[in-house]
Amino acid sequence: MNVERPIAPRRLKQPRIAEIVADGLRQRILSGELKDDDVLPKQEDLMAEFGVSPPCIREAFRILETEGLVTVLRGNVGGAIVHVPQPLTAAYMMGLVLESRRASLFDLLTAMRILEPACAATCAERADRHATVLPKLRKVLDDGIAAIEDPNAFIGLARQFHTVLVANCGNETMSLVVGSLEVLWSAQVDTLARNASQHGSFADLAVRQSLADEHERIYRLIAEGDARGAEQAIREHYSAHAGERKHGFDIEAPISAARLKA
Template sequence: MRQPRVAEIVASSLRSRILSGALADGDMLPKQEELLAEFGVSPPCIREAFRILETEGLVTVIRGNVGGAIVHVPHPGTAAYMLGLVLQSRSVSLLDLLNGMRLLEPACAAEAALRPDRATSVLPRLRANIDASAAAIDDPAAFIGLARAFHSELVNNCGNETMSLVVGALEKLWTAQVETLAVDRSVHGTFADRALRLSLLSEHERIYRAIEEGDATTAERAIREHFSGGGERRHGFDTSVTVKADTLRY
């Protein structure tokens, strides 16, 4: 097996401090002189360790006499952006992204329904979203944003951190595409139809009720039917176009 280089060992130690919370977002890494004394290595080794962490997005290196390295704790937006870059490099279509959500989000709905603390953890957020959507029923642009936020709230609060991160990254990417193609350009597609907005609101209400009752099977089925019935395909833009990571603001 290949032995790690000294710079990789230094980078691994500093990375552990960042990921453990010993170094907070916005903190500065120790000065080079301190690291030289701590690790007993050469300046080029410390600089290479900094480059490794900078490539990973964990630090921003400020060069010059008053330089240093600013810590960046990883967050979900970063994961979504990196995933978006990979999808864009492979020319993955919006329809493919949408189908991924269609397959995975029902499992998040089931998890949310099984949360013993759902009455305080997820239901109030979904209820607030549904009420806001009802209030915005005559504003297509506002309704589009709220309809997307319903799905984000569901995924982010499903209770499984891994699924929240993975499926949440897909949600962030899809929402960014919707904002660019539908909202920013005021292209409301079939959302311009008030009857359709009311139908979507009713579907969200059905999902909410299933989660409220702790019925994982019905919650999962309700989300699946929501997608299959076109719940997320009613925007009126071309889903054959490629995912664009640079639409994501994180």
């Protein structure tokens, strides 16, 4: 007769002590208790607070440094400098992944053509848009008109119109995800197009004026609260005259995350 043996309960894996310490410090950074460029408490203070050994604190610092949340200062100075997560960090990591997949600039631009119209519609739906969105867009538009004779300056301000629109759409997730694409694309433009030899069709004043007029139309539709109109205007803005608006660089070239650090 076979006697069934009782099944031993599975042991739950206990989190390492260093991970518990790292989690506590991480929460202080993400909650805003610790600000950008703050210095983490001294190792001795953390040892006393958490009741752990020096190797444990060093391992917790290593975990946070790997996540980009701190920079550990070695040597006699010691300590760790806090880095609050920024959109640029997300854009860089996204750029690395896209670069590893050999994604092209055209692939990135296509994603923005699909996603940015939703941000424009969301801007138009904001009840507080006259205080939160429109003043920022107005300033960029006015600065662009003032700089319209300078292709190099105008290209940067034209890009800024899009990044400001996305950043202020009122949805944090969209602002971060689509905004990361905007930042990544702007870095490609900054490196490849903003010099005297590669302005492409933007060297033509008429093209720059047409672009400014389209931005003005998008601004007006957002001001009127016309979500569908703003969405369609952005879509047409990306699509219309696509054959004429050459950026002056190879749109099929691969994305480079390093351009974010240029």
